[in-house]
Amino acid sequence: MKLKELESLLQTVDVFEEPKAELEQYPTGAHVAAVMLHMIEGSYQDLEGHFVVDLGCGTGMLSIGAAALGSQQVLGIDVDADALELAATNIEEAECSCSVDLLQASIADLEHCCPRLKAHTVIMNPPFGTRCKGADVAFLQAAFQIATHAVYSLHKSSTRGHLQRLADRLLGKGRAQVMCQINFDLPSSYGFHRERSKDIQVDLWRFQTAAS
């Protein structure tokens, strides 16, 4: 599937009507999601035919995109019932309910309520951790437990150094890389736009969890 096709499909996915500040909810736009997923599949083929987990799936943008790119089974997990209800509708409308399942659970609880959960790939657009301190770390720790091969995650470019140190500590050196920088706000542009203010640039990270 071409990037443009994926992006137009994802433009039909409804996002949060009333984002909840305490959960640091903000929508993953169709453009960001399409660029992210297209690059993951194009570079590493970590979606098609695999079991994929989407942590903090919100209204299902990344889950639906992964299913569209051929993931055999996607499990979207979120703590928020309202987001999940909308996700279920989105999944139904995108006609991919045969390959996406949803679960309401707290990310911090996953090691207890899903101790057996293992997936080839974890994809996520986690809270940046600016309002809920440490939320980004909790998501990464959960993701590293679940993924048998790789974790793909979006983080503010301004936190690149922090993320690198965190990954070095949790995974060991050489297991984390920034695949690209994506403009979070402007739908028509992505790549390296140094002139833009840093806080609207996000990095697509790849964390390798399999022993190489």
Place this chain on the structure above:
Amino acid sequence: MKLITHNMLSCHIKGVKNGFPFKIQADKVESRDADFDPQFLRNIFGRIEWDALRDAAASLGVDNLPQTVSAEMLEDDDFLQAFHHALLEVTLEEGALICPETGRKFSVSKGIPNLLLNEDET
């Protein structure tokens, strides 16, 4: 909720020792066609607790899974079809997951299990 998901969930109420697998109260069961991918099934087979899958499938009305399994069966098309159907196609739309130790029910509504705990359970 598909049974691949069920196979990975445990009751995590504080103090519970044997929270796996959840028993299932099935109020509404559906089936959706999923793409048949033998390689996916072979890859995931080692991660599936067979007894839990077989019993869960039976509680959703699917009772054609064999009692015991072996890796050789992954070359048998009839077995793969049955495994595929139970794992990825049958889905619980409405009902509950019941903790095998305490009997605590976690609702499944519109296909989504809610595993959030009350404050006094953590």
